[in-house]
Amino acid sequence: MIRYSLICDNAHEFEGWxxxxxxxDSQRASGFLTCPTCNSDDISxxxxxxxxxxxxxxxxxxxxxxxxxxxxxxxxxxxxVAAIRASSEDVGERFPEEARKIHxxxxxxxxxxxxxSPGEVKSLLEEGVEIAPLPVLPExxx
Numbered sequence: 575m576i577r578y579s580l581i582c583d584n585a586h587e588f589e590g591w592x593x594x595x596x597x598x599d600s601q602r603a604s605g606f607l608t609c610p611t612c613n614s615d616d617i618s619x620x621x622x623x624x625x626x627x628x629x630x631x632x633x634x635x636x637x638x639x640x641x642x643x644x645x646x647x648x649x650x651x652x653x654x655v656a657a658i659r660a661s662s663e664d665v666g667e668r669f670p671e672e673a674r675k676i677h678x679x680x681x682x683x684x685x686x687x688x689x690x691s692p693g694e695v696k697s698l699l700e701e702g703v704e705i706a707p708l709p710v711l712p713e714x715x716x
Contacts, residue, residue: 575644582609583616590617591647593710604692605699606707613699648711655708662687670694677703 576592586609592598598619601607608615662685665672669688675681687708690698698705 575648579620579622580607580617581620582612582614582618584609584612584614586611586614587620593712605696606692608699651709652711655711658685658708659687661685664688670698673698673703673705674701677701 576595576598578590578592578598579587580590581587588610590598590607592601598607602615602617605615607617609617665686665688667689669686669690672681672686672688673690676683676686690705695705695707
């Protein structure tokens with residue numbers, strides 16, 4: 575996992591975690607990367623100081639602590655995604671249509687998950703439909 579310090583065009587700073595460096599660029603280009611404070615999709619990376627260690631023991635200890643923290647974070651993300659999936663209806667490719675129906679009160683309010691193209695996501699957000707992407711977990715790629 576790669577951690578970036580990020581900033582939106584409204585100067586809100588936050589962190590983002592990505593499987594690889596290309597994920598930041600693709601998520602930013604598709605509109606999936608938004609500020610958690612103001613929902614702006616104009617996101618940039620902040621300059622980060624490199625992690626410099628003065629001793630091998632410190633490096634090993636930091637790597638172990640970081641690995642443990644990363645494992646704990648990933649476990650919590652997996653738990654949250656599992657809870658969302660368990661309490662939501664998977665509507666597949668009908669997601670944009672169903673999300674709009676719920677938003678405009680044409681059908682019962684309920685949790686739904688599914689797929690949407692980047693263009694559909696942008697359109698839903700512009701209409702004020704509250705949506706958020708579920709993170710892609712390592713086991714989802716297998």
